[in-house]
Amino acid sequence: MIEVHNLTKRYRGGTAVDGLTFTVEPGRVTGFLGPNGAGKSTTIRMILGLDRPTEGTARVGGRPYAALERPLTVVGALLEAGDLHPGRSAREHLTWIARTNGLGRARVAKVLEQTGLTEVAGKRARTYSLGMKQRLGIAAALLGDPEVLILDEPVNGLDPEGVIWIRTLAKRLAGEGRTVLVSSHLMSEMALTASHLVVIGRGRLLADLSTEEFVAAH
Numbered sequence: 496m497i498e499v500h501n502l503t504k505r506y507r508g509g510t511a512v513d514g515l516t517f518t519v520e521p522g523r524v525t526g527f528l529g530p531n532g533a534g535k536s537t538t539i540r541m542i543l544g545l546d547r548p549t550e551g552t553a554r555v556g557g558r559p560y561a562a563l564e565r566p567l568t569v570v571g572a573l574l575e576a577g578d579l580h581p582g583r584s585a586r587e588h589l590t591w592i593a594r595t596n597g598l599g600r601a602r603v604a605k606v607l608e609q610t611g612l613t614e615v616a617g618k619r620a621r622t623y624s625l626g627m628k629q630r631l632g633i634a635a636a637l638l639g640d641p642e643v644l645i646l647d648e649p650v651n652g653l654d655p656e657g658v659i660w661i662r663t664l665a666k667r668l669a670g671e672g673r674t675v676l677v678s679s680h681l682m683s684e685m686a687l688t689a690s691h692l693v694v695i696g697r698g699r700l701l702a703d704l705s706t707e708e709f710v711a712a713h
């Protein structure tokens with residue numbers, strides 16, 4: 496479960512996130528929907544402890560991210576393509592993350608298989624398509640077998656096959672009882688992926704409702 500309470504981020508130039516309160520429940524895919532610049536990434540960065548709130552709190556599995564004992568086993572987040580070492584392979588990336596987080600090698604083989612990367616696991620990241628990089632990012636997020644999964648704009652730039660793959664995976668992981676939060680600026684995509692929506696605009700909560708209710712009202 497993710498619990499966000501009065502979460503606020505102000506910059507000198509303005510307010511990116513403005514008093515957000517919402518809960519992301521386990522067992523379903525929650526879409527985090529809003530136009531570009533709405534404050535989705537800033538919210539996610541605060542949930543992951545990468546950015547400090549000006550006000551308010553964000554908790555994952557009942558604690559602030561920084562207080563989690565083994566963070567990767569509680570929450571997994573999509574690795575950004577910019578974090579990749581072009582000269583290193585998928586297997587090397589995952590092995591390095593596993594090692595630095597006290598996770599066994601068996602997890603690496605498991606997530607390579609889960610994301611369909613086993614065959615290309617030895618190739619350097621610079622040869623990967625965007626879709627393969629997304630898969631590698633998701634493989635990294637799954638390494639700790641986390642209860643909570645956060646994917647920030649995972650389908651951006653992907654071809655239809657990649658979009659459907661991510662959609663199917665998100666639903667399967669939620670079906671296993673995990674908490675899954677997927678951000679997007681695309682309503683059409685979220686309507687197909689999420690069963691619940693948290694909608695924001697200009698850093699503020701606009702709606703928190705089932706996808707069915709949202710579609711019926713618009």
Ligand code: ADP
Nearest residue numbers: 506510511529530531532533534535536537538
């Ligand atoms: P989204 O992910 O929904 O596209 P962001 O969270 O990236 O939105 O951005 C929300 C707002 O905060 C935007 O107006 C953006 O320009 C601003 N913002 C984000 N990061 C910073 C920063 N480091 N300094 C100043 N403003 C920022």
Ligand code: ADP
Nearest residue numbers: 578579580582583584586587588589590591592
């Ligand atoms: P270089 O390729 O420049 O020699 P290093 O091996 O010294 O890089 O690592 C520099 C930083 O890159 C490390 O502190 C770590 O953050 C990151 N890093 C190293 N190896 C990997 C890997 N296999 N996957 C992801 N990040 C890595």
